[in-house]
Amino acid sequence: xxxxxKIQKELVEEFSFxxxxxxxxxxxxxxxxxxxxxxxxxxxDDNIIKGCQSKVWMHAELEETKLIFTADSxxxxxxxxxxxLIRVFSKQHPDEILNADTKFIDxxxxxxxxxxxxxxxxxxxxxxxxxxxxxxxxxxx
Amino acid sequence: xxxxxxxxxxxxxxxxIKGNDLIYFDNAATSQTPIQVINKIxxxxxxxxxxxxxxxxxLSQEATSEYELVREKIKNHFNIAxxxxxxxxxxxxxxxxxxxxxxxxxxxxGDEIIVSNLEHHSNIVPLQMLAEKxxxxxxxxxxxxxxxxxxxxxxxxxxxxxxxxxxNHVSNSLGTINPIKEIIKEAHIHDAxxxxxxxxxxxxxxxxxxxxxxxxxxxxxxxxCGPTGIGFLYGKEVLLNELPPYQGGGEMISExxxxxxxxxxxxHKFEAGTPNISGVIAFGAALDxxxxxGLKEIENYENELLKYATRKLKEVKGLRIFGEAKNKxxxxxxxxxxxxxxxxxxxxxxxxxxxxxxxHCAQPVMDFYQIPGTVRVxxxxxxxxxxxxxxxxxxxxxxxMLS
Numbered sequence: 001x002x003x004x005x006k007i008q009k010e011l012v013e014e015f016s017f018x019x020x021x022x023x024x025x026x027x028x029x030x031x032x033x034x035x036x037x038x039x040x041x042x043x044x045d046d047n048i049i050k051g052c053q054s055k056v057w058m059h060a061e062l063e064e065t066k067l068i069f070t071a072d073s074x075x076x077x078x079x080x081x082x083x084x085l086i087r088v089f090s091k092q093h094p095d096e097i098l099n100a101d102t103k104f105i106d107x108x109x110x111x112x113x114x115x116x117x118x119x120x121x122x123x124x125x126x127x128x129x130x131x132x133x134x135x136x137x138x139x140x141x
Numbered sequence: 142x143x144x145x146x147x148x149x150x151x152x153x154x155x156x157x158i159k160g161n162d163l164i165y166f167d168n169a170a171t172s173q174t175p176i177q178v179i180n181k182i183x184x185x186x187x188x189x190x191x192x193x194x195x196x197x198x199x200l201s202q203e204a205t206s207e208y209e210l211v212r213e214k215i216k217n218h219f220n221i222a223x224x225x226x227x228x229x230x231x232x233x234x235x236x237x238x239x240x241x242x243x244x245x246x247x248x249x250x251g252d253e254i255i256v257s258n259l260e261h262h263s264n265i266v267p268l269q270m271l272a273e274k275x276x277x278x279x280x281x282x283x284x285x286x287x288x289x290x291x292x293x294x295x296x297x298x299x300x301x302x303x304x305x306x307x308x309n310h311v312s313n314s315l316g317t318i319n320p321i322k323e324i325i326k327e328a329h330i331h332d333a334x335x336x337x338x339x340x341x342x343x344x345x346x347x348x349x350x351x352x353x354x355x356x357x358x359x360x361x362x363x364x365x366c367g368p369t370g371i372g373f374l375y376g377k378e379v380l381l382n383e384l385p386p387y388q389g390g391g392e393m394i395s396e397x398x399x400x401x402x403x404x405x406x407x408x409h410k411f412e413a414g415t416p417n418i419s420g421v422i423a424f425g426a427a428l429d430x431x432x433x434x435g436l437k438e439i440e441n442y443e444n445e446l447l448k449y450a451t452r453k454l455k456e457v458k459g460l461r462i463f464g465e466a467k468n469k470x471x472x473x474x475x476x477x478x479x480x481x482x483x484x485x486x487x488x489x490x491x492x493x494x495x496x497x498x499x500x501h502c503a504q505p506v507m508d509f510y511q512i513p514g515t516v517r518v519x520x521x522x523x524x525x526x527x528x529x530x531x532x533x534x535x536x537x538x539x540x541x542m543l544s
Contacts, residue, residue, distance in 0.1 A: 021491055
């Protein structure tokens with residue numbers, strides 16, 4: 001099992017290999033293609049994350065004590081951003097998710113290279129992930 | 142027109158963005174500022190910064206005369222009958238709100254207001270607020286697939302209950318030039334008053350307000366190579382006199398006692414408080430700059446850019462242009478099949494090209510086409526065909542990345 005901080009470290013390293021932001025975008029787009037997709041039946045307005053210029057749907061469910069996230073977006077770069085977040089936070093215990101810091105986002109340089117609206121969307125996504133963790137934590141207990 | 146010489150007037154155009162030359166194609170959002178205008182702001186603060194209209198001292202008189210000179214320039218540029226019909230505002234949105242708010246004391250229950258499907262949110266929301274306050278009814282002129290307004294439907298909307306018609310001269314999302322002279326004429330048959338939102342038209346061709354016979358007209362300096370936070374409202378004297386003041390304060394009064402205050406005459410009645418003096422003076426310099434080049438020359442050159450870019454964009458596989466009205470300005474809204482406009486905009490940004498993506502504050506237009514948004518490129522007279530060629534290259538590169 002990979003801990004959140006280990007995956008975060010891997011991601012920071014992975015992104016440091018690229019020389020310019022064009023390549024990083026290309027990588028993000030590739031990551032988006034492997035995003036664990038949300039089931040059609042969960043693609044409802046209730047599951048849309050507000051605060052994104054493109055549409056983002058996210059769903060979470062519990063598998064024993066781990067949270068599994070699935071998601072989708074109508075924009076491909078946004079899909080890449082969610083894929084990064086899901087790689088970090090999916091298949092983790094709600095407590096781990098709640099305790100995790102998100103410094104890796106600044107270390108990758110994600111925020112500063114996204115447009116302000118996309119950066120806001122990113123913040124909304126993390127908030128939503130933590131909300132799910134909080135909700136499911138009480139279920140486990 | 143010597144484009145290379147003109148480009149040298151705009152310091153921002155020599156900026157590099159992420160290693161690329163800046164290509165600024167977001168002129169419909171705001172235009173860039175020539176050095177002549179920047180210098181004028183600096184001149185004001187360096188030489189005659191002072192409050193206007195009330196000082197006895199030399200600086201105040203100098204600032205006042207520079208400020209009032211701009212009112213005269215606007216009167217001449219837009220062919221307005223009287224100088225006092227020019228009210229300085231913070232911009233188009235302020236002007237629309239001023240008029241909408243004024244009519245909240247005049248409209249009666251059941252009166253009708255007409256807007257168009259092509260409006261910017263700023264020409265919808267203040268009227269929704271007005272309709273709610275007065276229990277009047279908001280009606281919408283429909284549009285068709287080419288991005289033109291349906292004038293037949295408009296004529297059917299008009300009746301003796303119609304009190305106001307608010308329409309833009311040019312659509313900000315599609316670039317359609319609306320037949321406002323006809324729209325105004327039809328409204329006047331029913332004695333309705335018409336406000337024209339000139340934010341997108343004033344930069345691109347000459348506006349003659351006497352000829353158009355508009356009742357109200359609003360625009361913003363920052364679309365006209367001027368600074369942000371300044372614009373003007375034109376209103377026919379008799380109509381402006383009917384409206385109550387919008388804000389109370391200094392400058393807008395003639396006499397104040399605790400029992401009663403009498404208001405100043407036009408235009409001061411609507412210019413409460415210390416205005417954006419440097420903004421007004423720089424606005425004047427911007428008009429001088431544009432007139433130095435010539436609006437007719439600007440219009441012709443921008444039309445050439447529009448034609449060239451439309452042809453080039455249509456060669457891109459899967460690209461669809463939204464809004465192909467016969468009469469349009471140099472704005473092109475488009476999407477590429479199965480690519481989100483936001484993704485395309487992000488990649489173009491990485492290549493130094495500034496475009497607008499999204500709904501362009503015109504959600505009803507996007508709803509009409511049932512799309513989440515578009516990529517919008519809007520050209521100004523300092524743009525070049527070479528820049529358009531680079532845009533096409535960049536779009537093709539983005540398509541490769543995103544598909």
